[in-house]
Amino acid sequence: MSETRTFEADETARGERVDRWLTAQLAPLTRTRVKAMIEGGAMSVNGAVHTDPSAKLKGGEAIVVTPPPVEDPEPQPEDIALDVLFEDAHLIVLDKPAGLVVHPAAGNWTGTLVNALLHHCAGSLSGIGGVARPGIVHRLDKDTSGVMVVAKTDEAHQGLTQLWQAHDVERAYLAVCHGSPRPSVGTIELPLRRAAGDKRKQAVARWDDEGAREAITHFRRLEGYGAGRAKLPGETVASLVECRLETGRTHQIRVHMAHVGHPLVGDQTYGRSGLAGLRPEDEPAERALKTVAGFKRQALHAAVLGFEHPVTGEDLRFETAPPGDFRALTEALSAL
Template sequence: MAMTSEYNAEVSQIDTPLNDDELDEGQQLYEHFRFEVDRGQVPVRIDKFMFEKLQHSSRNRIQKAAEAGFVHVNDRPVKSNYKVRPGDIVTLMLDRPHYDTTIEPEEMPLDIVYEDDDLMVVNKPAGLVVHPGCGNFHGTLVNAIAWHMRNIPTYDPNDPQVGLVHRIDKDTSGLLVIAKTPEAKTSLGVQFFNKTTHRSYNALVWGNFVEDSGTIEGNIGRDPKDRLRMAVFPQGSDIGKPAVTHYKVLERFGYVTLVECILETGRTHQIRAHMKHIGHPLFSDERYGGTEILRGERTGSYRQFVLNGFKTCPRQALHAKTLGFVHPRTKKQMDFTSDIPEDLGNLLEKWRRYTPSQKV
């Protein structure tokens, strides 16, 4: 079964503007983007398909690229009205080399939770980019992993058959699993694809919940008004991919709530987009409106309290707390839990001290 993970689609994006010029006959082209269309993909125009995948481009520029012969399907150029089919290999071929994203080992600290000959589980701090990409070509988690594995002859950080199995956002903290062998990568990849892994996140979100638990369902795709943000579309829509998030209230603070989120799917910004969609953006999440004072009193003291909270945790209040999977070799269930990081922990303590004195 051939699979191209969502993670791979994200990091293989164009890092420079599309070229509007016509393609010269015999001109050498360089691959900038590759994606294997999912088995369940409904027919959709390729310009729309690529628009959802390419974070830093517009549909108009993708159409111009297709007109210039830069958009290929199964190694042949296609026009923007071509409809992708399951199993298609879509590539963006440009007239200049891709930025060199060769992963070089860099000595950086790693918080290793578990390690054996097959895999490694790390606790990523907030602020650390997972993989080289637009504007972040050095100092990433995979550079640190490459340094840690530098004396293992069989581990090549540039080989897609090993390495990260999934990812979390730069400003999200928490657990990630890394495969050291192709066999481990395949096994773990199948588990993520079949949704048999167990992942839970802790999130501090704006507002109170009437219920103690619930489920959010809705397709997630690129927001057409903001390419750096994801939006939620109706289930069954041909826009975006299906996504399901289960949540449970852990602690109530009146104006904000600490929730546990359990993912059935692993879409880009899934928790952030789903919570925004139901009116509960993550606290301190600038991209999704969480740095506005969305609930509470109209007093100067409350405003200052919230602003101090933003300074205490200057990133989305989201932590990948648990991770569980079946070990590729031993077939035993492996479950890991990471402590709430200091910035989020201090923020929660502020709300715990504030809430009892308020009538909320």
């Protein structure tokens, strides 16, 4: 509940405690929550603020409830295992698993990477990102795995932010997409903005669109799958692609690849189901189709992250292999 609500206590309410009566009107709020709201001054009776939850109603009262704005809970440390690749006094680099949300937000107030970092770093994280995003310089989508760096000090946070703004960071991703990009090596330079009508999605925009932001993705095909079993001779049903980012917009690779006709396998937002063009004529094809059908996240892994340490000046570069589900997907496709 967040909006103001108005009620009239009729004669049947006479003699009932106001907190008990109001709880019935505000279900599913608990009586404890309603009592706290009353004591906090969120209720008025006949135009006057009323803070006694035990007061008895006389019947005929006009009751207005104006709850205080809901504050996002401050993230708390949680003992969640982390795969740490590098750590010093200034920053920490880790291999984020798919399924782990980076920072708390609506629907995910606990169990995030930030909660894990607060425990691991004993509260030693840069405060520049705010209470909900301490130390977060960049992020990976929940269902994207791979290398991330987090700042432990404000100095490191500022330095890393400058590197990102200058596009002076090496970032390479592995992705499995539908079909085969042609040409096999190229650059997608299309601005992005929030999709109309759905702020959770991104869309390709025109440069003069409000909110349009530059987005540049370089790609090259590493391997093609299924040409021998495609419905059209010589066609490739899926490909392993390396994508390198100049910019780091939300969902950039996913939107760019989908826009050019090669959405990522498993992408529940921008992708498509099945393997278009594959003939299910034998066991390898059936296994590939089953594996793709069971892959319920975007097939995207942040494989390489390289940058100059913002404090020591050391050149750092980290590379990780895709996780097991990603490898199982490519193995099933390689058998085609």
